[in-house]
Amino acid sequence: MCGIIGYSGSYSGSFCAQKILLDGLEQLEYRGYDSAGVALQGENGELFLRKKAGRVSVLREACEVAPVNARCGIGHTRWATHGGVNDVNAHPHSCGRVTLIHNGIIENYHEIIAAFGFAGRLHSETDTEVAACLLDYLYQGDPFDALRQAVDILTGSYAFCILFADQPGKIFCIRNVSPLVAAHNESGSFVASDLTALIAYGKSYFVVPEETVMTLSAEGISICDLSGKTVQPEILTVDWDVESAQKGGYPHYMIKEINEQPEALQNTVRPRLRNDLPDFSEEGIPDALLSCCENITIIACGTAMYAGMVGKALMEQTVKIPVSVHIASEFRYDTPLIDSRTLTIVISQSGETIDTLAALRLAKDCGSPTLAIVNVKGSTIARESDYVLYTHAGPEIAVASTKAYTVQLAVLYLLTCRLALLRGCFSQEQGQEFISALLSSSEAMEQMIRQDQMIREAVKMVKRSDHAFFIGRGLDYAFSLEGALKLKEISYIHAEAYAAGELKHGTIALIEEKMPVIALATQEKIFAKTISNVREVRARGAAVILIVKEGAQVDPDVYDIRIDLPVRKDEFAVFPAAASLQLLAYYTSDAKGLNVDKPRNLAKSVTVE
Numbered sequence: 263m264c265g266i267i268g269y270s271g272s273y274s275g276s277f278c279a280q281k282i283l284l285d286g287l288e289q290l291e292y293r294g295y296d297s298a299g300v301a302l303q304g305e306n307g308e309l310f311l312r313k314k315a316g317r318v319s320v321l322r323e324a325c326e327v328a329p330v331n332a333r334c335g336i337g338h339t340r341w342a343t344h345g346g347v348n349d350v351n352a353h354p355h356s357c358g359r360v361t362l363i364h365n366g367i368i369e370n371y372h373e374i375i376a377a378f379g380f381a382g383r384l385h386s387e388t389d390t391e392v393a394a395c396l397l398d399y400l401y402q403g404d405p406f407d408a409l410r411q412a413v414d415i416l417t418g419s420y421a422f423c424i425l426f427a428d429q430p431g432k433i434f435c436i437r438n439v440s441p442l443v444a445a446h447n448e449s450g451s452f453v454a455s456d457l458t459a460l461i462a463y464g465k466s467y468f469v470v471p472e473e474t475v476m477t478l479s480a481e482g483i484s485i486c487d488l489s490g491k492t493v494q495p496e497i498l499t500v501d502w503d504v505e506s507a508q509k510g511g512y513p514h515y516m517i518k519e520i521n522e523q524p525e526a527l528q529n530t531v532r533p534r535l536r537n538d539l540p541d542f543s544e545e546g547i548p549d550a551l552l553s554c555c556e557n558i559t560i561i562a563c564g565t566a567m568y569a570g571m572v573g574k575a576l577m578e579q580t581v582k583i584p585v586s587v588h589i590a591s592e593f594r595y596d597t598p599l600i601d602s603r604t605l606t607i608v609i610s611q612s613g614e615t616i617d618t619l620a621a622l623r624l625a626k627d628c629g630s631p632t633l634a635i636v637n638v639k640g641s642t643i644a645r646e647s648d649y650v651l652y653t654h655a656g657p658e659i660a661v662a663s664t665k666a667y668t669v670q671l672a673v674l675y676l677l678t679c680r681l682a683l684l685r686g687c688f689s690q691e692q693g694q695e696f697i698s699a700l701l702s703s704s705e706a707m708e709q710m711i712r713q714d715q716m717i718r719e720a721v722k723m724v725k726r727s728d729h730a731f732f733i734g735r736g737l738d739y740a741f742s743l744e745g746a747l748k749l750k751e752i753s754y755i756h757a758e759a760y761a762a763g764e765l766k767h768g769t770i771a772l773i774e775e776k777m778p779v780i781a782l783a784t785q786e787k788i789f790a791k792t793i794s795n796v797r798e799v800r801a802r803g804a805a806v807i808l809i810v811k812e813g814a815q816v817d818p819d820v821y822d823i824r825i826d827l828p829v830r831k832d833e834f835a836v837f838p839a840a841a842s843l844q845l846l847a848y849y850t851s852d853a854k855g856l857n858v859d860k861p862r863n864l865a866k867s868v869t870v871e
């Protein structure tokens with residue numbers, strides 16, 4: 263949520279820092295895209311500030327009218343929290359000698375305004391401008407000292423990049439919770455909210471440690487903790503390249519990422535197999551963690567939470583262990599009924615979602631061992647959980663999650679298999695069969711993506727409607743939750759998922775002539791029941807898009823469009839089903855001429871509560 267970038271260096275070229283910042287902001291735009299701004303600093307500390315409501319392209323146009331040839335600057339793309347979307351509320355914010363950008367929320371900004379009498383100095387409605395005023399107030403010529411004092415006053419989450427007028431060529435950074443990564447090469451020093459903005463400049467980077475002050479200059483990066491002691495960050499290497507973070511010939515990131523799923527699934531599963539069975543010993547996960555727990559709690563947000571719902575259905579039916587799934591933002595304010603006997607699994611693509619992070623911390627406080635399933639290496643959730651299993655999706659840029667969901671599922675399937683082996687629910691052979699079906703799911707997804715004619719037919723039906731329902735039972739219900747989320751977030755069609763048997767307790771009143779109902783009926787043991795529910799909606803005029811396993815016997819009167827999933831085992835239907843539901847949402851959004859990759863009001867990484 264909000265993307266930030268800073269650069270100080272000797273990069274030669276016509277507009278140097280300006281170009282690096284604008285290019286970086288374009289890469290970070292998925293984190294927020296309602297306004298953007300840059301502050302460039304001249305050799306003598308003079309400041310050039312440009313900020314605009316709208317996309318980074320609007321800012322770029324404004325910058326290109328009067329390019330600034332500076333070697334140091336900071337840039338920001340905003341997802342509004344405090345204050346509306348306009349030029350004034352866009353970052354950077356300046357006050358006196360201080361200019362800064364911020365990702366996060368300063369919770370006590372009202373108190374700070376009152377305590378320091380800042381009301382008359384503020385121009386925007388943002389919490390961020392208050393931090394600029396505070397730093398200017400505290401600054402007596404030593405940035406470190408001002409920042410150290412500010413940390414004691416500010417509450418909330420933040421990543422700041424700060425320019426001081428009398429410290430030309432230097433960017434000062436400090437963070438609490440909100441992410442920052444940094445890198446240095448022969449062209450200078452870089453800092454950003456995430457790697458996608460830095461990957462063009464090299465493969466080595468580090469995660470900026472919390473509670474430190476980092477100083478960037480053309481010559482290098484120095485970090486010290488709040489007592490002034492030098493800190494050496496751990497240098498990491500990126501395992502993907504620039505192309506992975508670009509569209510590679512596809513019209514949108516989302517369709518590129520849908521196509522990358524089969525490979526991502528293999529990359530996530532294969533390295534964890536020994537003797538064709540899952541083994542997490544290289545990742546330091548002891549078997550006792552899985553064999554001794556009495557129950558499992560899964561916590562996540564959005565798509566990751568829906569992956570958790572599939573995990574719950576699968577684990578309970580395979581291992582007969584009680585599993586509960588919680589929305590992170592609810593869990594953290596509930597009464598958590600967990601202790602050392604509960605294994606807590608948190609799932610997050612970004613590893614930075616603030617509610618998931620807070621829920622993880624709460625679970626640890628309750629004495630529950632924690633295991634994170636995370637895509638971004640070195641992210642806060644990955645670092646703070648007791649154990650981590652990384653998914654290997656590579657960078658996911660489209661706001662609507664696709665490949666991250668698939669690989670989260672893949673890890674949950676691996677965990678289920680390991681649990682089943684350890685608890686005597688699977689023999690070796692059953693485990694190997696399960697894993698072989700998991701691996702062949704990537705082929706099923708590939709086939710689904712290649713043969714999308716029926717999905718395109720379904721799109722013609724769905725795109726005309728303002729509402730759509732997704733129905734299913736058991737595992738099918740778990741998949742349909744994600745299908746409905748995908749459709750609503752990128753096509754703006756109101757879509758809801760219902761357990762098919764629950765429809766007649768109210769929701770069926772909403773079914774009217776031609777309303778699309780996407781019915782999933784892939785689970786043998788409840789197939790007949792689901793088909794009866796499909797008949798009930800069809801009898802009331804619904805346009806039924808039925809998703810079944812290839813070869814399923816269904817009376818053609820029951821549906822308008824039938825989509826066949828190339829899969830034999832019920833438990834693995836989710837993989838091709840996910841691909842079909844993602845494509846349905848993608849083509850619908852595209853057919854409506856919407857911005858598929860950057861749907862309105864959303865952001866990829868939600869670092870506010």
Ligand code: G6P
Binds near residue numbers: 611612663864866
């Ligand atoms: C946002 C994104 C969703 C994502 C959710 C959780 O809402 O738009 O796509 O599923 O956050 O994000 P995480 O990074 O924790 O998986």
